Amino acid sequence: MRFLSTRRRHPLAGLVVVLLGLTVLGGLYSLFAPRAADARSAEDDLVEQGRQLFLVGCATCHGLNGEGLLTERGTNYGPSLIGVGAAAVDFQVGTGRMPLAQNSVQAPKKPVVYNDAEIEAMAAFVASLGPGPSIPDEEYTTASTDPELVSLGGEFFRTNCTACHNSVGAGGALPSGRYAPAIDDAEGVYVYEAMLTGPQQMPVFSDDVITPEDKQAIISYIAALRDEPEYGGHPLGGLGPVSEGAAAWIIGMGSLVIATVWIGTQGVRTRK
Template sequence: MTGTLVKTLANRRHPAAIVLLLLVGLLVTGTAYAAVAPGKAQADASSASASIDNGKKIFLANCASCHGTGALGTEDGPNLAGVGAAAVDFQMGTGRMPMAAPNVQAPRTTEIKFTDEEIADVAAYVASLAPGPAVPDSEYTSAEGGDPGEGGELFRVNCAMCHNSAGAGGALTRGKYAPEVLGVDGKHVYEAMVTGPQSMPVFNDTNISPEGKRDIIAYLNAMDETGSPGGNALGSLGPVPEGLFAWVFGLGILVGIAVWLGQKSA
């Protein structure tokens, strides 16, 4: 009788068996993840730390003379704490920094003195000082999926008063200027909007959404691809240079014809 009872109890499945099995499975999974994840996290942390350390070395060798050894600024250069990785990537990626000589504005150049990896390391170092705008994701800088029509409207409302409706740039006060934005890499256009270099205001996501910035980049790309089908754009500065051209060359031709007719009649 006792043997039969034991056998019956042994064959009967306990109601908590499934719960217990799930707990055991979770315990095994968690143990395995804990054994692997720290290694990956430590590797990522080590890589980030190495990037920051290398960026600091590059900064001290090339930037500290103006921005200070702690990047907190001097009389010759502003404080960089809080400008974010995007500002560094923009300034160094467009050749504006390091400046060849002090001036009212850093010009864009094609002579980039640092590799992409070195620029990323300096950006990582500056970003480690204080929170700031990060380098944008390619989803919003490639202009793929952007609406050039919507971007053109946003550009004319927010940017054309300085950069010209055709993106040709224009003069500002005290020797400064708004540079031409046609032919500029989409990433740098986006970074300029979120960091506000020199005299440019900051257009954060509250002012212009990431999708809106992508549309503006799409508009600029479309303008660059279209070019000037009507002939010489004369700087895309509107009726002033066009009127000057008409007066100088048009009247010049008329005067030349009048002189020629006078000499012929004589």
């Protein structure tokens, strides 16, 4: 202390104090200031990673920024993905529909090309283009075996889905060569996302129209269909009167004809 107090009138003392003050202030600032350089969050990294994957696998049809590309004839190579949301990507890529291999009337289900992490990244990228439905909460995409929920789901399914997907989810044909696929083995999360995003001819059933709870009921109903024992005998694909009529005609009429012929050959007169 003596050392300092004897030199406090030294001509450089003021300078030393100012420098000391600045150093302390600078140190404190760097301790408490927001880290600008690290502000890129994990979310941004995911989006960037997704953008890179998108540029390689999807941009040829959907455009560099997902804005969609038109052919010379004005039809789509790929539609705009702005606002379709993470749910659409998770559905389309998760069921193997995207990347589309070739333009056809309908994108068919194929073996999945990307792994879960890659799909998540691309979904984050597309979600960053514009607000859209996000990937649904697992709470509502897992099937329940609660009989009340299953029967409620059955009601929703019969009113909203059977017109295209058939009463047991076996699928069916639609006009112009399109079809509603069989959905009896569809995973809960894809059932939810299909309703949320309405792929192709399928209408959108937003969460305002069918609430997440009711969507879970539908998922539970579809799962129950899969596990249901076939009380009425073989369901013949669940296609209804056509396959049942054909079976009745071929087996029923067939055995009648065989029986008639047999009786004819065994009759008393034929033995004479």
